[in-house]
Each structure stands twice: as structure tokens, then as C-alpha cells.
Amino acid sequence: MFLAVGFVLAGAGILVWLLLPGELPEPLPLLVVFAAVGVYFDWTAVEINDHLVISTSLLVQLTAAVVFADSQPVVAVVIIAALSPFQPIDFKLRRWFEPAFNFGQLVISAAAAISLFAYLAPHAAVDAQNLPRFVLAATAASALQGALNFTFVQFIFRTVFGARQVRPWSNMLSIMLPYLGTGLLAALLGGAYHMIEDLGPLTLPLIFVVFFVSQMTFVSYARLREAQDSTLRGFVKALEAKDLYTRGHTERVAYFSELIGTRMGFNGTRLEKLRWAALIHDVGKLAVPRDLIRKRARLSGNEYEQMQTHVHLVEDLLAEVDFLQPMVDIAAHHHAHFDGKGYHGGHEHEGTPSLEARILAVADSFDAMTSTRSYRVALSQDYAFSELRQHAGTQFDPEVVEALIEIIESRGERYGSPDVDSEEEARRRAEGVRLDG
Amino acid sequence: MAERKVHHLSLALFLGCLGFGSWMAATSRLELPPILFGAAVVAITHLVTVPAPSGEHLYLGIGAATAVAFLVDDPAALLGTLSLGMALTYLILIARRTRSMSVRSQYLGEVTALMAFASTVVVLRQPSGYSSDQHGLVLAIVATAGIVWFAVRAMARSLVGLEREDLSARFLWLLALEDWAVIVSLFTAGALFGLAWEHMRWWAIPLALLPYAFSHLAFVRYNNTRVTYGQTIRALAQIPEVAGLATPGHSERTASVAVSIARDIGMHPDEVSELEYAALMHDIGRITLNEPAILRAGYTDEDLARWGAQIISEAPFLEKVGELVREQHRPYRSIGEERDETVPLASKIIKVASAYDQALHDQMLSPVDALELLHLGSTYDYDPDITASLRRVVGARGDLEMLS
Missing domain, CATH: 1.10.3210.10 (Hypothetical protein af1432)
Known part of the structure; x- marks a missing residue:
């Protein structure tokens, strides 16, 4: 309870502090598009039981960081991150702890990760020469975000649910690998946005279409697995x-x-x-x-x-x-x-x-x-x-x-x-x- | 299409591709090595497939072809690269000793569709001239060509597939449409590479491949689960049979006949898979019969259908299937009245398919006599439209000739 309030206050504090100077990222309509896509991906996200699957909303956030690299990347990403935890299902079920915790957690880790990104690639133009630097910065930010997420979730599990999840650190590499891939991909996608002249924003639909399709397929995959699970479960239940x-x-x-x-x-x-x-x-x-x-x-x-x-x-x-x-x-x-x-x-x-x-x-x-x-x-x-x-x-x-x-x-x-x-x-x-x- | 015809046609197409491709390559403004390199990539990607939701395996070649369409400005070079690529694909098929009919008839479809794709790009680009920096325009042109490719491919396949047993053209079209997601991600990967190469060089490879790999993984997983889900249902459906409470093999055969009827009628692929599950499990209620008290009390067909539906409906995802099983015992109309529209089509199909199989295997009738029996029941039990479809299906399977 206090914990959730603490997280919300910390998150809100960061948000206000970032927004107070009144310098919004440019172009603003693009930010709206990114936020909408991020929210969409988060609403339709599914949990799949292994680490192979990258989080599409994290990819959207990091791509936004590269796209807005020359104009307030931290503010841009924190806005996107702040919007995603509020899902209609939570309101319907009157759940507030989870979204509150997630809000704080996501804002904090996004702010930290993108600050690292901005530090590693400060106001540089995204071009062929600088691309490796952006790849490095985005990968580092992704890894940091992954580590922070992991730590926060572990922490909350321990303090709230009292469960001690035994996760050997040797697993860390397999957990981190998808994050590194996400960072690389985000840098490339953001790079494509900046570097393909005269197409500019038109690259975005191309970029998002692939993720839209993958997300959709993963959703139907997860639904099918659930169907299989519930079929067997239901049968066993009905028969016994x-x-x-x-x-x-x-x-x-x-x-x-x-x-x-x-x-x-x-x-x-x-x-x-x-x-x-x-x-x-x-x-x-x-x-x-x-x-x-x-x-x-x-x-x-x-x-x-x-x-x-x-x-x-x-x-x-x-x-x-x-x-x-x-x-x-x-x-x-x-x-x-x-x-x-x-x-x-x-x-x-x-x-x-x-x-x-x-x-x-x-x-x-x-x-x-x-x-x-x-x-x-x-x-x-x-x-x-x-x-x-x-x-x-x-x-x-x-x-x-x-x-x-x-x-x-x-x-x-x-x-x-x-x-x-x-x-x-x-x-x-x-x-x-x-x-x- | 007859095997010999497919054989000759694919050979002719290969020679055509080789001749046309060489001519185009010779007249193009582009040097030969890049054309050959492009052709090799097109050929190699035609050897790799991705499982699509319809159950079909799609070649990755169209992704490479899309990239080529972006990278090559010269129409002769584009046509030359793709033709030589398809000629090379044929040679690889021969070298791998792929004699199977399906691969060869697929080759026919792929070549036709790819040529339609290339021609569309060339024709649409002609009036606007060539300028490599009009990316938006090129994107629109290639997207249009992609739609043409899809339509030609689906048409070619339904022409080749039509003479295959029981697939109706409508069913094949619907099936092809199920795969739009795979096709879109292949196109997009090709387009991303084609657009980015000029500016990003080697970085364009991970840019195009990583997102595609992600969706490829999704498709493969989806497909694996689809297959194992089917297997799981098949296995569960057989529990009454191994328990000695139902005729062995009855549910499997009923499902096979029911699916053929559904395809003949041209039902939607989603409905067909629901029907298949329902037909496989239409006798699952019989598991209840291992309760001695129930055997003593007696039961009706309606009871069996209801018990089956109860078991199936425990799985929330199979609610619709449970519904179909519940309705399977109902007559299609009351005597002398119009059809009862509340009986689902799939339930009526299960009723006919199950009765047909029982006539063959329990009553040991010949297919002709079994059909005769179903026709006799057409006033009340069996919908004559479905029985007529069954007659076509049984005819296509060659069961009738076998006996005459």
C-alpha cells in the first residue's frame, strides 16, 4: 500500500520535473503516434512463458528515443512509458495496485535508461557515421531498463507476496539477450527513420507493420496455447x-x-x-x-x-x-x-x-x-x-x-x-x- | 491437373525463364555479376518456407523479390534477375531430386505470380520515369504489384488445386486470405531492406532480418501449437474408443468425411476447423457410459449429445464446438415443414457423416447402399443438400467406381 503510493509519487515526481520546463519534444504529432502505438502494444500484450520474446512496447520506447534523439528523448519516452500501464481491464476489475506500481516502476526505469542513452549519444545527428554509437547507446539503455524492471519486479514480489523466487544469476544472460536485441533493433529502426531521406515518417508504418503482425501472431499463438491448456484441463475436470x-x-x-x-x-x-x-x-x-x-x-x-x-x-x-x-x-x-x-x-x-x-x-x-x-x-x-x-x-x-x-x-x-x-x-x-x- | 502436364509445363516455364532472363540480362544497363547475385538470392529464398496460418508453407522468395524491385531501377535488369532466379530455383529443385507433384505445381504458381509482380512494377514505373529518390512512389508501386502477385498466385493455385479431390474454389480463396499476415511481413522486410540499403548499407541486413525473424518465430510457434492442439483433441476424442465404449476409428473417419463435405460446400476455413473438432469429439459423451448406473438406467442419442457437449464446454475455447455437438442429434426439419434454421449447418454435416460411417462399418453396407440409406432418411433426419454433397465427395474419393 505505502509502497504503491511511494512508487506513484516517485513516478509522478519525475514526470512533473521533466515536463515543468515546458520543452516538449518535436514534432509533437509524431510523439502522439508513438504513444498510441506504445499503448496499443501494451494493451494487447500477452505473457509468453519464456524469455525469447522481446517486449514490443519497450521496442517502441527505444525507437522513440532514437527518433527524438535530437529533441528531448527523455521527455518523449517518459511520456510514452507513463501512458502504458493504465489498461481498461484494470479499471473494469477495479485493480489499482498493479497499475500504480507499474506506472512508478516504468517511469523510473524509462527515465534512467533514456538518460543513459542521452548521455552516451548526446545530441548527435543520426547518420551513417554515428549509427554504431546509437546502436551502443540504445543497447546499453535497453539492458539497463531490463535490469531495472527485473529488480523492481523481484523486489515487489518479495515484499508484497512474500515469495522468494529462486532465479540463479546464470540465467541473466538468457534474460538479457532479448534486451540487447531490442536495443540493436531500436537503433536501426530509428536510424532508418532519420537516414532514409524524403521518406521520413513513411518509414514508420513499415516499421510498425512488422511488429503489429508479430504481436498479432503471438497473441493468437498465446490464445491457442491457452485453448490447448484449458481444453485438456476442462476435459480432465469434466471427466473426473x-x-x-x-x-x-x-x-x-x-x-x-x-x-x-x-x-x-x-x-x-x-x-x-x-x-x-x-x-x-x-x-x-x-x-x-x-x-x-x-x-x-x-x-x-x-x-x-x-x-x-x-x-x-x-x-x-x-x-x-x-x-x-x-x-x-x-x-x-x-x-x-x-x-x-x-x-x-x-x-x-x-x-x-x-x-x-x-x-x-x-x-x-x-x-x-x-x-x-x-x-x-x-x-x-x-x-x-x-x-x-x-x-x-x-x-x-x-x-x-x-x-x-x-x-x-x-x-x-x-x-x-x-x-x-x-x-x-x-x-x-x-x-x-x-x-x- | 495431370502429373505429366504439370511436368511438361514446369519444364517449359524453366526454359522460358532461362531464355527470357538471359535476354533481359544481356540488354540491361546493369552488369552481369549483380544480376546473378540477385538471382541467387531469389533462388535461395525460394528454398526456405514459413508455415502460414492456413497450414500452407510459403516461400520467402517474394521478400527477396520485393527488395530487388526497390534496388534495381532498370526494367530489363529487374525482369532478368527474377527470371534467372526462378530458372535457378528449378535447377535446384531438380538437383535435390524433388519429384513431388505438389512442389512442381507450386513452382508453376510461383513463377506465374512472380512474373506478374515484375510486370506490374515495370508497367507502373514506365510513365513516371526512373528516379531513385522517389521512395514514396516506389513504395506505392511495389505495394500494388504485391497485391497483383497475391491475386495471381491464389488464382494459379486454385486452378491447379481445383482438380484435386474436394477443394472448392471459394474455400481455396478464403484459405489464401488467411495468410495475409505472413505475406505482409515478407513484403515489409523486403521493402525495409530495399529502402535502407542505399543509406545504411550493411546495417540494412539486421534492420530487415531482425523484425522478420521475430514474426517468423511467431508463425512457427503458432503453427506448432496449431498442430499439437489438433493432435491433443484427436487423442482426447479417442478415449471412449480405447475404453471400448465406441467403435474404433469412427470419430476419425467421421471427421474426415465431414471436413470433405464442408470444403465441398465452401464453408469458411475457421468453421471447417470447428467442424473438424466437433466431428472428432461427437461421441465423447460415450465416456459417461463407463458408469454402470447409467447403462442400467438407459440413455438416448440426445443424452449422449448433451453429455458430450457438457464435457467439451468445460473448455471455454471450445464453447462453439460443444454447441455443434449438442445439436448433432436434431433433425433438419419437421416432416412436411421448411428447414429448421436453428440447426447449425455443421451439426447437420456431422449427423450425415456419422451415419454414413456407421452404415459402412457397423452395418457393413457398400458405399452405394449407404448413400441409398441416407437418401431414405431425407424427409426428416438428413438434409438432402448435404447428402448430395456427400455423394460428390464419395464420388471424388473413388469409392463408388471401386465397386461398380
Whole structure:
């Protein structure tokens, strides 16, 4: 709260201080065009789960810096940056913290980065001779902006959400690379604007068209991915809804896996892969006749085999989807033990399962213990933790177990019944209330 | 078009390009090395493709051709560079032993369209004379030529493609229009390079290539996801089949027939992909049948359609598809009355395609008898227009000749 106010005040202060002298960048209509394009790109921006994608609005800002290089670049870019965080969706949802924080954050980092830019390329004419200098200046400004953004977001995550995101600094290069590319490109685009004589402003539509098209394609790409995600998620939900006891199981296992993965420093694609694996880890059961799944007594050998056949058939089916194949492997191995001695489908596993499969195993067991089954009520969280710890080193990976316990405790979440501390107690209580679907 | 005809035509075009290109190069004011260099770039970019939203792969060549149109003032040099480039492309195709029909018939389309492009540039530039600093004018001329290129290419493709099984001309046109984004970014990259070269020299290369690389990446990703999304739906749709609750292969075959009918009718490509998903999943409701209580209580076709729609509609993006599945059991009209306009066209197609496949594979009828059966149901169940389209589709697939 105070933090947001602080950010807004700092941002507003910089804005006022820059605008007070009353010297606006020339030509003004061009600035309006840049601001409109920047705002448009920010409104339509999508989050894509890796670092390959440069932020198009940052590109617009840096290009503006080069275009206005001989006339108040800092003021120009700060105006563009100040407009972008206010999005209609925030007003609709009455969110104010995020836009306020973003406003302050973007104004501060834009002001700092473009000041660096102006320092490195002071009032020079953009021509063939000076172009390398502009490339250097824009790249440096882009890197600074990237670093500032990253730091601010980390800071706010730590202080507001209390989450400690483990991001090794070795990732810095892969985070920085797109920023360097953005800087180079911005210098070239701004250079083209200045250097292609008699075309001047006409270069701008050419420049923006490419980004408009890419942005549009990335938006439809992101929508399609979301569609794919929600399709699978929806199907799993709809199908498992038929069974009262496993309802929500998949969603929760996906959630726990994601928590553990984040805690262990997974990011981007790897985290996504883990979530997908969790989402499909039980799809095989959908093809198994209900009465077999619900059976309370032990399954006969024949029945067990029948169940396994169905599970494997569905696994094979999903493995045909190219990109699901690694996820199916993870899901298929999550019954394997950490020490390599578990059994799954009658086959003994050789060696240790992958880290992803180990995470899925812990998440799956934790949810199984802390949710109600047909023959027992949910066990308490403390019991589940001690049970996981007891089997750490044999069935479970100790590191994964500790990661789960740490993250759940640090978030203060509680699962399971408050006071059921043994299997016997859980079974005894279930005698009283039976939930039959 | 017959294979032999395509073969001969592409050979003739190659010889034409080679002859015309050499003549033009010889008469041009430009030296030979830059012309050959340009031709090599045009040829090389014709070997690289980008996956477009329609599912088709587009050659990057038009981007290079656009750059050439900006850089070369002399009409003979422009025509010479592009012709020699296309001749070189043919030689590379031969050297790589590309015998496939589709590549050769694509070559026909590419050469025709590129020649139309070059001629438009030359004709439009003629009256205004040549002055290299009128960039705005050149930009407008090349943009017009680009539109001509697009139209000629789409036309050439629909001519070559028309005789291919079941694609209607309308469908092919709509499909070509889906790719405007890719074409625009190729043109823009070429134009940026062509305009910037004079002033920025080597910096023009990253200037043109970086933004294009960005959109190329976007197109590739979009395409990959489109493919895997289709695969995911296919896999999910088969769960009832592997669970032993539906006839194996039925959904896949129904979808294939339904898509052919939709293309024959000339539905919009977006609607066709919705229809394909709906047809693949039209029996997904059967997964509910592994609940013994439901089997005991009994169920109707309407129940199955409703359950299926419920499952599909859990995914917000498939709401429309769920709707199509929900309506699939409905008759197209009440007896003696006009068509019921509230039944979606796609649902009626699924009903016909599914019944046709059941007649073939459950009742073991021949295609002719299966069609006969569908015609019998035309008072109430099966829309006669769709059955007529099915007859064309089945005819085009050669199922009918096989038996007669």
C-alpha cells in the first residue's frame, strides 16, 4: 500500500520535473503516434512463458528515443512509458495496485535508461557515421531498463507476496539477450527513420507493420496455447467430476507440482512441462470402468491387469501427440521410487526417475493423503509431512519433500483434516459418514 | 491437373525463364555479376518456407523479390534477375531430386505470380520515369504489384488445386486470405531492406532480418501449437474408443468425411476447423457410459449429445464446438415443414457423416447402399443438400467406381 503510493509519487515526481520546463519534444504529432502505438502494444500484450520474446512496447520506447534523439528523448519516452500501464481491464476489475506500481516502476526505469542513452549519444545527428554509437547507446539503455524492471519486479514480489523466487544469476544472460536485441533493433529502426531521406515518417508504418503482425501472431499463438491448456484441463475436470473422491485431484496435484517446481528453481518451459505432466498423470484412469476404480476391496490380478491395460492404452494415445510425449513419460514414471526399486505396471524400473517424475510423485502422494477417499477421511497435513519425510530417501526424493514442506509452510496454506493423525483414525471416522457418489 | 502436364509445363516455364532472363540480362544497363547475385538470392529464398496460418508453407522468395524491385531501377535488369532466379530455383529443385507433384505445381504458381509482380512494377514505373529518390512512389508501386502477385498466385493455385479431390474454389480463396499476415511481413522486410540499403548499407541486413525473424518465430510457434492442439483433441476424442465404449476409428473417419463435405460446400476455413473438432469429439459423451448406473438406467442419442457437449464446454475455447455437438442429434426439419434454421449447418454435416460411417462399418453396407440409406432418411433426419454433397465427395474419393 505505502509502497504503491511511494512508487506513484516517485513516478509522478519525475514526470512533473521533466515536463515543468515546458520543452516538449518535436514534432509533437509524431510523439502522439508513438504513444498510441506504445499503448496499443501494451494493451494487447500477452505473457509468453519464456524469455525469447522481446517486449514490443519497450521496442517502441527505444525507437522513440532514437527518433527524438535530437529533441528531448527523455521527455518523449517518459511520456510514452507513463501512458502504458493504465489498461481498461484494470479499471473494469477495479485493480489499482498493479497499475500504480507499474506506472512508478516504468517511469523510473524509462527515465534512467533514456538518460543513459542521452548521455552516451548526446545530441548527435543520426547518420551513417554515428549509427554504431546509437546502436551502443540504445543497447546499453535497453539492458539497463531490463535490469531495472527485473529488480523492481523481484523486489515487489518479495515484499508484497512474500515469495522468494529462486532465479540463479546464470540465467541473466538468457534474460538479457532479448534486451540487447531490442536495443540493436531500436537503433536501426530509428536510424532508418532519420537516414532514409524524403521518406521520413513513411518509414514508420513499415516499421510498425512488422511488429503489429508479430504481436498479432503471438497473441493468437498465446490464445491457442491457452485453448490447448484449458481444453485438456476442462476435459480432465469434466471427466473426473463423475467420481466424487477424485474430484479436483488433478488440479491440486498440478498446483503442488508447480509450487515445488518454482521452489526448486524451475522456470518457463520446464515449469509448464511439469504442469502438463501433472494434468495428464491420471488421464489413463478415465478409460477404466468406474466400478473398478471405486472398488473398496483389493483388486484381483485379472482386474488389476484390466485396469493397467486401459491406463497404458490412454498413455500410448497421448504419447502420439508430439509435444505431450515427454510429459507422458514423466507421468508414467511417477510411481517409480527414488531409489529405483519401485514397481509400476509389473515392470521393475531401472535407475532413478527424472526430477520431474519425483516431484509429481510427492505432489500426488501429498494430495492423496490430504484428501478424502472412499474408505477414509482426509489425513492431517502434519501426518502427511511426517509420512513423506519417513519415506524420503527410499520412495521419495528428500530434496523434493523438503521443498514441498517449505513452500507450503511459508505460504501458510493448510490441507487435510485438522486432527486426523493416523490411518486407523481416518478409517474409523469414515465409518460414520460415507460419501457415496 | 495431370502429373505429366504439370511436368511438361514446369519444364517449359524453366526454359522460358532461362531464355527470357538471359535476354533481359544481356540488354540491361546493369552488369552481369549483380544480376546473378540477385538471382541467387531469389533462388535461395525460394528454398526456405514459413508455415502460414492456413497450414500452407510459403516461400520467402517474394521478400527477396520485393527488395530487388526497390534496388534495381532498370526494367530489363529487374525482369532478368527474377527470371534467372526462378530458372535457378528449378535447377535446384531438380538437383535435390524433388519429384513431388505438389512442389512442381507450386513452382508453376510461383513463377506465374512472380512474373506478374515484375510486370506490374515495370508497367507502373514506365510513365513516371526512373528516379531513385522517389521512395514514396516506389513504395506505392511495389505495394500494388504485391497485391497483383497475391491475386495471381491464389488464382494459379486454385486452378491447379481445383482438380484435386474436394477443394472448392471459394474455400481455396478464403484459405489464401488467411495468410495475409505472413505475406505482409515478407513484403515489409523486403521493402525495409530495399529502402535502407542505399543509406545504411550493411546495417540494412539486421534492420530487415531482425523484425522478420521475430514474426517468423511467431508463425512457427503458432503453427506448432496449431498442430499439437489438433493432435491433443484427436487423442482426447479417442478415449471412449480405447475404453471400448465406441467403435474404433469412427470419430476419425467421421471427421474426415465431414471436413470433405464442408470444403465441398465452401464453408469458411475457421468453421471447417470447428467442424473438424466437433466431428472428432461427437461421441465423447460415450465416456459417461463407463458408469454402470447409467447403462442400467438407459440413455438416448440426445443424452449422449448433451453429455458430450457438457464435457467439451468445460473448455471455454471450445464453447462453439460443444454447441455443434449438442445439436448433432436434431433433425433438419419437421416432416412436411421448411428447414429448421436453428440447426447449425455443421451439426447437420456431422449427423450425415456419422451415419454414413456407421452404415459402412457397423452395418457393413457398400458405399452405394449407404448413400441409398441416407437418401431414405431425407424427409426428416438428413438434409438432402448435404447428402448430395456427400455423394460428390464419395464420388471424388473413388469409392463408388471401386465397386461398380
